[in-house]
Amino acid sequence: PLEANERFQITETEDGTSTLSIHKAQLADKGTYTAKATNPVGEAEAKTTLNIAGIKPTLTNDLDATLQATKGESMTIKLS
Template sequence: WKFSGIEKPHITWSFNGQPLEANERFQITETEDGTTTLSIHKAELTDKGVYTAKATNAVGEAEAKTTLNIAGIKPTLTNDLDATLQ
C-alpha cells in the first residue's frame, strides 16, 4: 500500500488485530514515496487471516486491510525417490 501526508506517516502492521513485528518470515519494507510492503516467506496455513497497515501522523490516521487465504501448502518429499523398492 502507499500512504502519503504532509508529515510522513508512521506505519504499523497487524495480523488479526495483533501487532505484527518483522522477523525472519515477515519482512516489512517502506520506501521514501510512502509505499509499504509486507512479504511473507514460507507461508504457513496459520498465516491466513486479516492483515492491516495503519498510517499515523499528527493530523490523523488511515488504514488498509486485506485478507490472506491459503488453500494449501505444497507437499515436500521426505523419502529418497532413487531408493530401490524391495
C-alpha cells in the first residue's frame, strides 16, 4: 500500500470517492498504480499507468562574457 506523506496525499469524500494527489511528481513516481475498493459484499480493483514527461533543459543564449573567479571564493552564474 502507498503511504500518505507530504508528496502523496489520499483524500476521501463523504460519498466514498477517494483521490490520490502526487505533489511535485518525479521520474521515480512513474509506474502502475492500483486502486482497490472493498465493502461487505466484495471488492473491485482498477489499475492505471502513470508516465512522467521529462523536459530536457535548454539554454537560449550563449554566455557573452569572459568570467573570472578568485581561488577559494564563491561565484554565481545566473541562467534563465
